[in-house]
Amino acid sequence: MQSWTKAKPSISIILNQEDNNYVRVKDFFTEEVKIVKATAEENEFYVGGLMLSIILPAGNTMMFFVSGMDLPSERTDKMSVKIMNLYKESGMEAMEFVDNQYKELENVLWEDVLELRQEL
Numbered sequence: 001m002q003s004w005t006k007a008k009p010s011i012s013i014i015l016n017q018e019d020n021n022y023v024r025v026k027d028f029f030t031e032e033v034k035i036v037k038a039t040a041e042e043n044e045f046y047v048g049g050l051m052l053s054i055i056l057p058a059g060n061t062m063m064f065f066v067s068g069m070d071l072p073s074e075r076t077d078k079m080s081v082k083i084m085n086l087y088k089e090s091g092m093e094a095m096e097f098v099d100n101q102y103k104e105l106e107n108v109l110w111e112d113v114l115e116l117r118q119e120l
Helices: 002-006 073-090 094-100 102-119
Strands: 009-017 022-027 033-037 050-058 061-070
Touching (some): 094 102
Antiparallel strands (some): 009 022, 009 050
16 A cells, blocks of 8 residues: 555556456556556446546556546547647646646546537
């Protein structure tokens, strides 16, 4: 549990879903690939989509601390542009930006989710 204090919010791209609720994700900024254990309730992910979450170390694995918010892959390009614009405007380093602007990023993703629902 001590390692959890070092957990930071992250924006990731979902690469694939593996067996037993494991998800392979690539960090949006660093491109670091991680394998993360999802909760039993989370069983479907959008491969190629964006995921905003907090990832915790859990022994030899990692897990989502807060159920991540993921978007379909067809929204990735549009959201990537929005995220990069916010990042550039912030003047912060990438990891500082994600950490300090997590709430704003949630809002941006929720706006897109609502827009997507209206399109359906």
